[in-house]
Amino acid sequence: xxxxxxxxxxxxxxxxxxxxxxxxxxxxxxxxxxxxxxxxxxxxxxxxxxxxxxxxxxxxxxxxxxxxxxxxxxxxxxxxxxxxxx
Amino acid sequence: xxxxxxxxxxxxxxxxxxxxxxxxxxxxxxxxxxxxxxxxxxxxxxxxxxxxxxxxxxxxxxxxxxxxxxxxxxxxxxxxxxxxxxxxxxxxxxxxxxxxxxxxxxxxxxxxxxxxxxxxxxxxxxxxxxxxxxxxxxxxxxxxxxxxxxxxxxxxxxxxxxxxxxxxxxxxxxxxxxxxxxxxxxxxxxxxxxxxxxxxxxx
Numbered sequence: 001x002x003x004x005x006x007x008x009x010x011x012x013x014x015x016x017x018x019x020x021x022x023x024x025x026x027x028x029x030x031x032x033x034x035x036x037x038x039x040x041x042x043x044x045x046x047x048x049x050x051x052x053x054x055x056x057x058x059x060x061x062x063x064x065x066x067x068x069x070x071x072x073x074x075x076x077x078x079x080x081x082x083x084x085x086x
Numbered sequence: 087x088x089x090x091x092x093x094x095x096x097x098x099x100x101x102x103x104x105x106x107x108x109x110x111x112x113x114x115x116x117x118x119x120x121x122x123x124x125x126x127x128x129x130x131x132x133x134x135x136x137x138x139x140x141x142x143x144x145x146x147x148x149x150x151x152x153x154x155x156x157x158x159x160x161x162x163x164x165x166x167x168x169x170x171x172x173x174x175x176x177x178x179x180x181x182x183x184x185x186x187x188x189x190x191x192x193x194x195x196x197x198x199x200x201x202x203x204x205x206x207x208x209x210x211x212x213x214x215x216x217x218x219x220x221x222x223x224x225x226x227x228x229x230x231x232x233x234x235x236x237x238x239x240x241x242x243x244x245x246x247x248x249x250x251x252x253x254x255x256x257x258x259x260x261x262x263x264x265x266x267x268x269x270x271x272x273x274x275x276x277x278x279x280x281x282x283x284x285x286x287x288x289x
Contacts, residue, residue, distance in 0.1 A: 011196070012194075012196055015194055015196065015197070015268075016194065016264070018264075019260065019263055019264035019267060020260070042200075043197075043200045046200050046201070046202045047197045047200065047271070049202065049204045050201070050202065050203060050204060050271050050274070050275055051267055051268070051271045053203070053204045054267065054270050054271045054274050055239050055267065057211065057212065057216070057220060057274070058220060058224075058235075058239060058240055058270070059239070059240065060208070060212060061212070061217055061220055062123060062240050065119070065122075065123040065126075066119045066122075067118050067119045067122040067123075067139075071122070071132075071136045071139075072118065074136065074140070075114070075118060075136070075139060075140055075143065076111075076114070078140045078143075078144070079110075079114065079140070079143055079144070079147070081107065081110070081111045081114065084107070084108065084111035084115075086115065
């Protein structure tokens with residue numbers, strides 16, 4: 001897939017808003033402007049979609065992270081909570 | 087693991103304030119995975135994360151009688167853990183901090199890699215190589231950007247809660263979050279772009 005420079009000045013301005021946009025925190029009128037821009041700008045659409053996906057991937061990874069059993073044992077021992085270890 | 091399910095009623099809180107061991111064990115059980123994950127990703131070292139986790143709960147236990155409940159218990163725990171981690175980093179390499187703060191004030195970098203990799207199906211996307219890449223990318227962020235991203239996007243705290251934990255304004259949290267997200271997106275786009283180009287979809 002081709003990669004190209006993404007440097008239009010409009011896009012740079014909208015860049016400030018995309019974090020608020022994906023969080024649903026952008027004011028409705030700004031949201032409408034950004035969506036109108038995106039409907040004609042593939043680059044910004046790709047940036048928004050891959051930005052969302054980036055965050056989702058980190059969240060998927062997080063859900064599979066647990067405190068390892070041996071570290072948990074040492075923690076409970078340090079806290080004198082061994083009798084509560086499940 | 088995130089701490090979304092942590093809910094404590096008034097009775098739990100009064101037992102915790104009285105340093106009841108069973109209530110404290112329940113708190114550790116409910117929160118230690120999320121705190122460990124946060125510490126591991128801030129510090130990028132399993133031993134440091136484990137040490138910090140232990141220190142965090144020792145401080146938490148000692149401070150429980152004076153917990154006033156002005157912030158939620160969750161925010162309070164994250165604040166103590168985050169401070170422990172940041173203190174350790176300052177001890178580890180005190181010279182890094184200033185340059186990292188400066189870099190956060192630079193102009194926003196425009197996205198360079200415009201590759202639509204959203205089409206890669208998740209089982210292919212989330213292999214062990216991808217997990218390694220995700221960990222690497224997050225370590226390339228400055229501590230300030232990394233911590234904001236971890237608290238907001240990974241642990242699911244609000245902007246206000248993150249601001250309180252990091253002792254910065256809500257606007258500053260937003261700025262850091264935008265920068266962190268864009269940097270991570272850029273790095274992952276280079277990686278997935280290469281995978282798409284070379285058809286390298288190892289599992």
